[in-house]
Amino acid sequence: MEKELLYPITNDYRFDQSLDGMWDFKFDSRANGLVEGWQNGLPNSIKMPVPASFNDFFTDKDSREYTGDFWYSKRFFVPSMLENRTIAIRFGAATHRVVVYVNGIEIRQHEGGFLPFQADVTNAIRFGEENVVSLKLNNELSRETLPAGDTITLKNGKKMVKPFFDFYNYSGLNRSVHLVALPTQRITDFTAVTKLENGKAYVDYTVALLNQTDTKISVELADDTGKTVAKSEGDTGTLVVNQPVLWQVRDAHLYRMSIKLFKQDQEIDEYSDLIGLRTIEIKGHQILVNDKPVYLKGFGRHEDSIYAGRAYDRNVEKRDYELMKWMGANSFRTSHYPYDEEAYRFADREGFLIIDEVPAVGFKMAAASFLGGLDQSFFDGDWIEQLYEKHLDQIVDLIKRDKNHPSVLAWSLFNEPDTSTDSAVPYFKKIFNATANLDPEKRPRTFTLSEDDTFETSKCKQFPDFYLLNRYPGWYHKWGYEISEGEADLRQEMDQWQASDIEKPIVFSEYGADTEPGMHKLPSVMWSEEYQVELLEMFGRVFDDYDFIQGEQPWNLADFQTVEGNMRVNGNKKGLFTRDRQPKEAAFGLRQRWQNM
Numbered sequence: 154m155e156k157e158l159l160y161p162i163t164n165d166y167r168f169d170q171s172l173d174g175m176w177d178f179k180f181d182s183r184a185n186g187l188v189e190g191w192q193n194g195l196p197n198s199i200k201m202p203v204p205a206s207f208n209d210f211f212t213d214k215d216s217r218e219y220t221g222d223f224w225y226s227k228r229f230f231v232p233s234m235l236e237n238r239t240i241a242i243r244f245g246a247a248t249h250r251v252v253v254y255v256n257g258i259e260i261r262q263h264e265g266g267f268l269p270f271q272a273d274v275t276n277a278i279r280f281g282e283e284n285v286v287s288l289k290l291n292n293e294l295s296r297e298t299l300p301a302g303d304t305i306t307l308k309n310g311k312k313m314v315k316p317f318f319d320f321y322n323y324s325g326l327n328r329s330v331h332l333v334a335l336p337t338q339r340i341t342d343f344t345a346v347t348k349l350e351n352g353k354a355y356v357d358y359t360v361a362l363l364n365q366t367d368t369k370i371s372v373e374l375a376d377d378t379g380k381t382v383a384k385s386e387g388d389t390g391t392l393v394v395n396q397p398v399l400w401q402v403r404d405a406h407l408y409r410m411s412i413k414l415f416k417q418d419q420e421i422d423e424y425s426d427l428i429g430l431r432t433i434e435i436k437g438h439q440i441l442v443n444d445k446p447v448y449l450k451g452f453g454r455h456e457d458s459i460y461a462g463r464a465y466d467r468n469v470e471k472r473d474y475e476l477m478k479w480m481g482a483n484s485f486r487t488s489h490y491p492y493d494e495e496a497y498r499f500a501d502r503e504g505f506l507i508i509d510e511v512p513a514v515g516f517k518m519a520a521a522s523f524l525g526g527l528d529q530s531f532f533d534g535d536w537i538e539q540l541y542e543k544h545l546d547q548i549v550d551l552i553k554r555d556k557n558h559p560s561v562l563a564w565s566l567f568n569e570p571d572t573s574t575d576s577a578v579p580y581f582k583k584i585f586n587a588t589a590n591l592d593p594e595k596r597p598r599t600f601t602l603s604e605d606d607t608f609e610t611s612k613c614k615q616f617p618d619f620y621l622l623n624r625y626p627g628w629y630h631k632w633g634y635e636i637s638e639g640e641a642d643l644r645q646e647m648d649q650w651q652a653s654d655i656e657k658p659i660v661f662s663e664y665g666a667d668t669e670p671g672m673h674k675l676p677s678v679m680w681s682e683e684y685q686v687e688l689l690e691m692f693g694r695v696f697d698d699y700d701f702i703q704g705e706q707p708w709n710l711a712d713f714q715t716v717e718g719n720m721r722v723n724g725n726k727k728g729l730f731t732r733d734r735q736p737k738e739a740a741f742g743l744r745q746r747w748q749n750m
């Protein structure tokens with residue numbers, strides 16, 4: 154659980170320098186880098202881009218599939234003028250775990266490959282000189298890690314991951330690295346929660362400090378013209394905005410919240426960030442934003458692109474937003490892990506709603522080594538206690554990092570866990586109880602229900618504030634000419650939800666068909682573009698017949714890389730767009746449906 158996750162900024166008190174670029178890189182297959190002194194720098198290393206996954210740069214299989222310890226290292230200069238400040242290195246993510254060394258001294262460790270963490274290196278660096286940061290990463294999977302999987306050792310001695318999930322185990326420094334200098338007495342966090350009443354916005358705020366002695370706080374809110382519209386003092390308070398311009402879905406308006414810290418009337422720190430004035434509520438079968446019902450049109454996505462793998466690439470993000478806007482979308486789920494902070498800033502600006510998901514994926518033995526299947530309930534495993542600690546830790550950090558984004562609609566605490574057995578219930582009870590008050594705004598919490606976790610079979614329907622359903626009739630069962638049976642089964646389940654006393658919205662968070670771009674067949678067959686069109690049309694017909702269905706997010710926005718398998722043709726092809734972001738035929742049909750909604 155990280156203490157400080159504020160996004161790095163530069164101002165008169167704070168300094169932020171990117172350490173992105175080419176780093177030294179070296180595999181440590183014998184895990185003896187530490188013994189050989191790699192914490193002081195890497196001998197006979199190669200150069201590796203940061204941010205990037207290392208996998209797809211290589212031309213040999215052993216390197217691409219490498220599993221185990223591997224190191225990054227970089228020399229960096231710290232100017233003397235930064236003395237008397239806290240010096241830290243902030244990592245956007247390191248996948249999946251890391252030990253941080255500076256000038257040979259171990260600074261800290263971090264577990265969890267999709268959230269930021271900060272290493273305070275003040276006592277290890279040398280001012281006015283070159284320093285060296287060395288990182289020992291590890292990308293193995295296990296049943297007590299997020300995401301879940303196994304790691305095996307082949308007869309040739311090579312390690313190999315067996316993911317319990319359907320995305321490639323891209324590894325490395327997948328997000329940006331920052332060298333930051335911070336005041337020793339400083340702002341470490343803030344919260345801002347909006348209420349709307351009688352045409353005014355009331356922003357209840359809190360400010361957290363490191364070392365509060367003799368300090369005072371002032372807070373201002375400025376509109377997008379820079380005009381101050383509200384002021385307050387103190388570490389908690391309410392900013393009152395007359396005639397607020399609200400943050401609306403696909404019509405975003407942002408305000409800049411500026412916090413100033415004073416000591417004996419002298420300003421010693423300042424932090425500012427953009428917020429949106431809006432409210433979110435689940436009411437009956439509806440999702441309300443600013444008291445108005447919203448129907449979610451969007452996608453399951455992946456952070457995935459050619460060359461850089463899972464690395465955040467703002468060029469890809471820009472193209473994805475242009476595609477989603479072209480489609481008439483208004484939302485997406487960060488399947489199946491927290492995305493880069495920049496992706497949420499895009500959504501804040503564009504007025505998109507995000508279902509923010511932790512990497513609690515693979516908590517289902519039937520998905521073990523992706524459809525290989527192991528026959529037991531995941532929640533009966535002896536790994537559950539350790540898993541719970543890491544799971545809670547990552548929910549805490551996810552909410553701490555993303556709580557002030559107007560784009561965040563809800564928290565998805567699991568993807569497709571096995572909820573068909575009683576042993577799931579105590580685990581869910583612990584997670585939902587422990588996370589009930591983490592979000593100051595108390596946004597809805599949910600998880601995705603897999604095909605096996607239906608209205609009849611799931612033992613955990615009592616927990617979520619609304620439902621995310623992943624359903625694959627027409628693909629994983631009742632496929633091809635039998636799709637009419639698939640539609641009938643789907644309608645039968647929807648009738649059960651409808652006949653129940655459950656008063657919560659349902660969003661379809663996954664449905665789709667693998668589609669080879671350019672494959673055409675009349676009449677359609679599976680894998681043809683025509684079949685993807687027909688399958689999505691079938692789902693659209695069902696959605697239109699049940700008013701408690703309040704969202705549709707087909708799987709996936711774009712094709713993406715997976716492990717090899719006899720059900721994958723160089724990755725998952727359920728994208729409405731290809732991996733290089735060009736449309737398949739189904740994109741045009743779905744665009745027309747959404748334009749007319």
Ligand SMILES: CCCN1C[C@@H](O)[C@H](O)[C@@H](C(=O)O)C1
Binds near residue numbers: 320623
């Ligand atoms: C069957 C598991 C549910 N869903 C998970 C997602 O990660 C996969 O990519 C998707 C698929 O198989 O296309 C299925």
